[in-house]
Amino acid sequence: QTVVTQEPSFSVSPGGTVTLTCGLNSGSVSTSYYPSWYQQTPGQAPRTLIYNTNTRSSGVPDRISGSILGNKAALTITGAQADDESDYYCLLYMGSGIYVFGTGTKVTVL
Amino acid sequence: QVQLVESGGGVVQPGRSLRLSCAASGFTFSSYGIHWVRQAPGKGLEWVAVIWYDGSKKYHADSVKGRFTISRDNSKNTLYLQMNSLRADDTAVYYCARWGLQSSIDYWGRGTLVTVSS
Numbered sequence: 001q002t003v004v005t006q007e008p009s010f011s012v013s014p015g016g017t018v019t020l021t022c023g024l025n026s027g028s029v030s031t032s033y034y035p036s037w038y039q040q041t042p043g044q045a046p047r048t049l050i051y052n053t054n055t056r057s058s059g060v061p062d063r064i065s066g067s068i069l070g071n072k073a074a075l076t077i078t079g080a081q082a083d084d085e086s087d088y089y090c091l092l093y094m095g096s097g098i099y100v101f102g103t104g105t106k107v108t109v110l
Numbered sequence: 111q112v113q114l115v116e117s118g119g120g121v122v123q124p125g126r127s128l129r130l131s132c133a134a135s136g137f138t139f140s141s142y143g144i145h146w147v148r149q150a151p152g153k154g155l156e157w158v159a160v161i162w163y164d165g166s167k168k169y170h171a172d173s174v175k176g177r178f179t180i181s182r183d184n185s186k187n188t189l190y191l192q193m194n195s196l197r198a199d200d201t202a203v204y205y206c207a208r209w210g211l212q213s214s215i216d217y218w219g220r221g222t223l224v225t226v227s228s
Contacts, residue, residue, distance in 0.1 A: 001172075036214035038155070045205060045221060046155065051214030089155050093213035097160060097169030099145070104154040 002026070004092055004102040011108045012080045020105045021072040022090030028071035033092040035073035037066055040087045049088075050075060077107075085109045112136040112217045114206050119222030122196055132189040132206030132219060140164070140184040143209035146191050148202035149221075156202070159191065160209065174200075196226045 003025040012018040022037075023029060031053045038046040048057040050066035053073065063078045073092075077084055090102040118130040132144070146158040159170045159180040168180050179192045189206050203221040210216025 034213035036210075036212075038215070040155075045218040046207075046215075047218075048210065048214065048216050051210060051216070052212035055212070057216065087154075091155075091157070091215065097167060098171070099157040099160065099213075101147075101155040101157055 002094060002100050004090065004100050006088075006090060006102040006105045008103070009106045009108065011110060012077070012084075014080055014082065014109055016080050017076065017078045018080060018107060019069070020075045020077075020088055020090075020107070021069065022074070022092070022102045023072040024092075029068065029073045029092065031068060033073070033094070035066065035068075036091045037073075037075045038089045038091065040089065041085075046089065080109050082109050112208065114208065114217060114219035116204060116206055116219045116222035119204065119224045121225045121227060123228050124197060124226055126196055127192070127194045128196060128224060130191040130193065130204055130222060130224070132191075134187045134189065134206075134208075137208070139182075139187040144182065144189045145207045145209060145215060146178075146180060146189075147205045147207055147215070147218075148200075149205070150199070150202040153202075158204070161189070163209075193224070196224075198226050200224065201226045 005023045037050040040046040054066040067074050088105045113135045115133045145160045161168045161180045177195045181190045205221045206219045207215040208217040
């Protein structure tokens with residue numbers, strides 16, 4: 001069974017930088033998985049941040065970026081702000097019409 | 111603007127059926143694939159199913175395969191999720207979401223809550 005792993009939680013200081021990762025229990029994440037990233041605050045629908053590894057969705061500031069780091073997809077937030085405090089999920093396309101979300105990372109800004 | 115509005119959620123007993131709907135507006139519905147994604151209370155997002163823009167292909171997660179069926183009516187701009195043999199672990203908010211560029215999701219509905227309980 002495919003498991004997409006993310007760090008359970010991260011804490012970042014205001015103005016600081018945090019990098020979240022998205023890995024596979026078996027194998028490496030590459031651009032072929034078309035990794036995308038979503039932000040969700042409690043009680044709200046998710047918001048799309050990044051698609052196709054590193055393309056920002058409309059309205060997403062350039063202090064948020066996506067990449068491949070080693071064998072994982074990564075989401076980097078620089079200049080962290082209070083409203084970055086959210087849950088973040090990656091999504092991988094596994095092929096054959098199947099998608100899998102990551103386990104999610106809770107980011108705290110304090 | 112793009113809008114996706116889910117409906118049909120509620121409380122249902124284990125083993126029973128329920129059909130969710132997602133009404134789309136603000137874009138050419140028949141040109142886009144659509145996903146169902148769910149989120150159990152206090153848990154993460156789980157991809158459930160996707161349907162091609164023309165309904166020609168459908169894919170379901172293993173956790174729902176054989177019990178849930180995604181479908182669409184492009185004449186009504188509406189997506190459906192037929193859920194049969196419901197279990198307690200199907201309890202979740204169910205979101206419909208538009209297939210975006212490069213295998214992503216670009217727009218989300220607000221979700222509808224399904225509670226499976228006796």
